Every structure is written in structure tokens, then in C-alpha cells.
Amino acid sequence: GKGETLEDTIRTVEGYSDIIVLRHFESGAARRAAATAEIPVINAGDGPGQHPTQALLDVYTIKREIGRLDGIKLGLVGDLANGRTVRSLAYLIAKYQNIKIYFVSPDVVKMKDDIKEYLTSQGVEWEESSDLLDVASRCDVIYQTRIQKERFGERIDHYEAARGKYIVDKKVLRCAAKHAVIMHPLPRLDEITVDVDSDPRAAYFRQAKNGLYIRMALLKLLLVGLLHLFPGM
Numbered sequence: 001g002k003g004e005t006l007e008d009t010i011r012t013v014e015g016y017s018d019i020i021v022l023r024h025f026e027s028g029a030a031r032r033a034a035a036t037a038e039i040p041v042i043n044a045g046d047g048p049g050q051h052p053t054q055a056l057l058d059v060y061t062i063k064r065e066i067g068r069l070d071g072i073k074l075g076l077v078g079d080l081a082n083g084r085t086v087r088s089l090a091y092l093i094a095k096y097q098n099i100k101i102y103f104v105s106p107d108v109v110k111m112k113d114d115i116k117e118y119l120t121s122q123g124v125e126w127e128e129s130s131d132l133l134d135v136a137s138r139c140d141v142i143y144q145t146r147i148q149k150e151r152f153g154e155r156i157d158h159y160e161a162a163r164g165k166y167i168v169d170k171k172v173l174r175c176a177a178k179h180a181v182i183m184h185p186l187p188r189l190d191e192i193t194v195d196v197d198s199d200p201r202a203a204y205f206r207q208a209k210n211g212l213y214i215r216m217a218l219l220k221l222l223l224v225g226l227l228h229l230f231p232g233m
């Protein structure tokens with residue numbers, strides 16, 4: 001509110017702390033903070049850019065729920081243009097073998113070309129689809145996301161065009177494989193109906209709980225791990 005630069009804020013805060021966890025509305029803010037700080041910086045979400053700790057807990061959840069990460073068919077559904085969680089998950093899952101990603105979204109919020117180009121460069125097969133029921137029948141993981149009204153600014157017409165188009169409900173569950181899981185980074189609105197919650201394939205609350213463990217591990221790695229590497233710190 002006073003107009004202080006991000007760099008000045010980081011230089012001030014690092015004098016009070018051992019680690020900085022930064023959530024910021026601008027894409028690339030975490031990279032700027034890390035370039036300024038002399039202590040570790042964790043990106044807790046930078047606008048529509050990336051959310052790497054979410055991607056870590058997502059792959060951990062997939063591994064726990066499905067039992068593997070190689071050979072996964074992953075359906076990313078919803079606001080793929082503005083959703084930083086799906087961007088980071090696409091980057092991370094591309095490190096595994098024989099991955100296929102389906103992008104299911106309204107036209108106004110399709111996955112951006114930079115992610116598609118990256119996946120292609122890594123040899124990851126991807127496909128865009130408008131048929132959620134068909135994709136659900138093919139996937140091991142259905143990763144639903146919220147249509148983010150706050151990202152549309154004054155383009156309420158675009159928001160209304162996107163909202164409610166793809167909803168995970170009992171009909172989707174009937175198409176999904178018995179071993180498949182439904183994930184969501186939360187919070188949800190109406191994009192997953194509440195009657196899905198009782199299905200054992202609904203993993204999103206377990207997914208959220210896994211975030212506690214992953215972030216505990218990351219803090220330990222950055223703080224205790226650094227002390228082991230550099231005993232004089």
C-alpha cells in the first residue's frame with residue numbers, strides 16, 4: 001500500500017527469519033525474491049505462474065493413491081489458462097515415463113502454449129478434449145480445478161462462459177475406472193458436487209492433508225538439511 005518494492009520487502013523480512021514463504025499476485029515474483037534474498041525462498045504461488053509445492057504434494061498423492069507415477073494418464077480439467085497448480089503439475093509429471101495428459105477446459109481458459117510446447121519437447125503426449133466423460137473413462141487421475149473469477153477482471157462474460165461447463169458428478173464417477181482418483185487443489189465451488197465426497201475415489205481432502213507432510217519435509221530439507229551441509233551456519 002505504501003509503494004515499497006518487493007525487493008525492499010524481502011531484504012527487510014529476511015532479517016527477521018530463517019526462511020521466506022511467498023505468495024504473490026504477480027507471476028515471477030518468487031523468482032525475483034529468490035534473486036534478492038540470502039535465505040531460502042519457497043514459492044507458495046505467484047499469480048497465474050507456478051505453484052511448485054502444490055505440484056510436490058500432488059505427485060505424492062498420486063503415488064500414494066495409485067501406487068505409481070510412471071504410465072499415468074492425467075486429465076486436467078477447468079481453468080487451465082489461469083490455474084498455476086495445473087501448470088506446475090504438468091511440469092513435474094513430465095519427469096516421469098509414459099505420461100499422457102488430457103486438457104479439458106472451456107475455450108476461454110485453455111492451457112497456454114508454453115506448457116504444451118514444454119510437454120512436446122519432453123516427449124510427453126497430450127491431447128485437448130471437450131468431452132469430460134470420455135476423458136474420465138481413460139484416466140487414472142481426474143484433476144479438477146475451480147474457474148477463478150478473480151482472474152477475469154472485468155471480463156465477466158468470459159467467466160460466465162466458462163463457469164459450470166465441466167462438473168465432476170456421479171455421472172463422471174460412473175465413467176471413471178474403479179482405481180481412478182479425483183483430485184482438486186481446493187477450494188472448490190460447484191465444480192465437484194458434494195455427493196462425490198463419499199466415493200472412495202474422491203482424494204481431494206486426503207490430498208490437502210498430504211500438503212502438510214510435504215511442506216514439513218521441504219522446511220526440514222531447507223533448514224536442517226542446510227545445517228548438515230554447512231555446519232558453521
